[in-house]
Amino acid sequence: MWKEQREFDCIVVGGGPAGSTFARTAAQGGLSVLLLEKDRDIGVPVRCGEAVSDAGLRIFFEPNPRWIASTITRIKLVAPNETVVEFDLSEKGYILDRRIFDYDLAEYATKAGAVVVTKAYVDGLLIEDDKVVGVKGTHIGERFEKRAKIVIGADGVESRVGRWAGLETTCKLKDMESGIQKTVTGIDVHEHMFEFYLSKRWAPGGYLWVFPKGKNKANIGLGITGSYAKDGKAAQQYLDEFLEWKYPQASVLTTVVGGIPVAKTVKEMVSDGIMLVGDAAHTVNPVTGGGIVSGMRSGLLAAETAVKALNNTGPSKKNLVPYEKAWHKVGGKNHERFYRIKETIYQFEDDDLNRIADGFSDIPENERNLFKLFSIAVRKKPSLLIDVARVFTGV
């Protein structure tokens, strides 16, 4: 029983995809792992658009059909003046059922030997000689303290674990998207197509998405940049107005809200006895807001480093820094490029977006792709063309 065990090699705070991937990988590497989730269930509530690429999932496993609500092969963009451009994606994607997906990821972790505990709320760290040595919190009304060689902050957008350890994880207002999503039914959608609505009137400093979950059901949501939320309408109001205009007949099955950190990765992802993964480390793609695969990737890389560190001389910052380096090698450079692209495109006025849509419409449909779209979008800023080329073509 976890209650009797005083110390673990690793304690993971947060049972999302990043935390569960860390737990699974670290347990497979022979470490004792305790994963603490504050909510009653793993995977609920789902604060996510649930879109993911096939290639991204395949880094970790063969996609399981039970996770997949829709397979996506096509994309549709709607400009402010309602010009529509569509094209086939070069690689397919999915809309997941994250309740099932997250649940399975946590189960994989337990099968590898990790211990998962829900309703376990962590409210502080144990710190000795400026080093993190464990966590404290409450589990169903009972206080607990547990020691760990490494504490893993996988606590999502809140990212308090990192801050308790002195790492700078606060998200600037301009780098946080204020998000809301409704899962609706009673509508007609193309079941294999991502739809994006781009305009200041739909979602200033962000975008509105329609992600199908079958022919008559979709996740419809949006994110607006915090700086736009300052004096204007709340994200909720934007979404309600869109639904009233586009899908007045829709029934709402679920409403979730949440923050999407579209920021640079935190400067320091580790310190003595602590590592940060996923949203807590700001691993979300700043352009798309997608964070499932990148979060899992950070969990995997962090766990590989943790296994090596604990088989070596211990969890000192020096021994955990290789995780940071691995992250920057695998995805970090592109992350910074996406951040620079975001800084430009999220400031576009509706006229700019209409012009981009017009320019893109001129390309024959079978020659359209994301690289060409973004090249047109940043045409006025040639320095970004290199970033666009690197992230979309890998040159």
Place this chain on the structure above:
Amino acid sequence: MIEVAENKCDFCGCCVGVCPVNCIELKEADIRIDHELCIDCDICVFICPIKVLSQTDPKRTSSSEAA
């Protein structure tokens, strides 16, 4: 002072992520602001997707430059 409208919070953690002084505590279905630590910068008020948080001091509302 920042106030949370009763029974309206969805506990998403968005406000916690932007709070520069880490003064918001969120449990499964409970949100608390440590008013001793709070600097009334209002950033949490701006970011909340459903505008559950509000600044009760009228002089401070919309006057913050912290953002």
